[in-house]
Amino acid sequence: xxxxxxxxxxxxxxxxxxxxxxxxxxxxxxxxxxxxxxxxxxxxxxxxxxxxxxxxxxxxxxxxxxxxxxxxxxxxxxxxxxxxxxxxxxxxxxxxxxxxxxxxxxxxx
Amino acid sequence: xxxxxxxxxxxxxxxxxxxxxxxxxxxxxxxxxxxxxxxxxxxxxxxxxxxxxxxxxxxxxxxxxxxxxxxxxxxxxxxxxxxxxxxxxxxxxxxxxxxxxxxxxxxxxxxxxxx
Numbered sequence: 001x002x003x004x005x006x007x008x009x010x011x012x013x014x015x016x017x018x019x020x021x022x023x024x025x026x027x028x029x030x031x032x033x034x035x036x037x038x039x040x041x042x043x044x045x046x047x048x049x050x051x052x053x054x055x056x057x058x059x060x061x062x063x064x065x066x067x068x069x070x071x072x073x074x075x076x077x078x079x080x081x082x083x084x085x086x087x088x089x090x091x092x093x094x095x096x097x098x099x100x101x102x103x104x105x106x107x108x109x
Numbered sequence: 110x111x112x113x114x115x116x117x118x119x120x121x122x123x124x125x126x127x128x129x130x131x132x133x134x135x136x137x138x139x140x141x142x143x144x145x146x147x148x149x150x151x152x153x154x155x156x157x158x159x160x161x162x163x164x165x166x167x168x169x170x171x172x173x174x175x176x177x178x179x180x181x182x183x184x185x186x187x188x189x190x191x192x193x194x195x196x197x198x199x200x201x202x203x204x205x206x207x208x209x210x211x212x213x214x215x216x217x218x219x220x221x222x223x224x
Contacts, residue, residue: 004151031210042199042215043152087152095208099151 002026004100006088011106012078020073020086020103028093034062034073035087037102043087046073075105083107112136115200115216122190122223130185130219132200140203141183142167142213143175145196152199158183190223197221 003025012018024032031050035043049055049064049071061074075082085102092098113134122128134141139160144152154167158177172194174186183202187194200216203209 008149030208033212035213042217043213044215045212048212089152091209095205095210097152097154097209097213099153101149101151 002092002098004088004090004098006086006100006103008101009104009106011108012075014078014080014107014109016078017074017076018078018105020075020088020105022071022073022088022100024069024071024088024090024098024100026090026092026098029066030091030093030095032062032064032071032091033087033089033097034071035089036084037087038084046086078107080107080109113200113202113214113216115198115219117219118217119220120222122187122221124191124223125189128187128190128221130187130198130200130221132183132185132216133181134183134200134202134214135181136202136204136214137180138202138204138214139180140205140209141177142201142203143173143183143185144199144201145169146199146218147196155185155198187221190221192223195221195223 005023034046037043047062054063059076064071085104087102088100116131142157143155156175158164161180198219201213
């Protein structure tokens with residue numbers, strides 16, 4: 001079966017750095033997405049990786065290793081507004097999205 | 110403001126009643142999707158449409174139907190609601206047609222409670 005694994009919840013301190021991991025087992029691979037979802041709101045797009053390596057976008061970076069079936073989202077200089085759930089999703093061989101359950105990130109002052 | 114509009118934002122419904130969740134986008138995207146989101150589970154695809162006039166079944170289609178008469182509208186209908194359909198429903202769209210290779214744009218969600 002197809003599976004996306006992420007930690008259920010993480011806690012970090014304002015101003016610090018946090019890494020949210022995502023491992024996947026899917027029938028084929030055509031890209032990996034990270035979305036941010038604040039409580040009670042819609043998911044919003046953060047990043048898309050299709051090749052191995054690190055993609056940096058401001059305070060957020062996303063890394064992909066296709067051979068390991070692994071990705072991480074790195075958030076630097078954490079702010080209180082970064083408290084949200086972070087969703088990992090993979091497009092399989094049919095270009096359909098498979099979603100992880102999300103990681104709830106709690107930022108403490 | 111460009112984007113996706115869903116209605117209603119929240120609804121309480123008696124079991125057995127028929128309900129239609131509306132979704133309209135003004136981005137001229139080909140593909141549209143309906144997901145449900147339940148606590149502890151990832152987003153699950155109910156139905157999708159790669160282009161106007163076509164629809165397909167997702168992971169959890171039972172009890173739901175959709176139509177795509179034009180590019181902009183993609184309503185989701187629960188013919189006879191059951192309590193297990195209590196969930197938050199998200200409509201989404203993307204530029205691609207059948208292949209997710211880019212960002213999905215989501216509506217604000219419709220919170221449905223079936224009693």
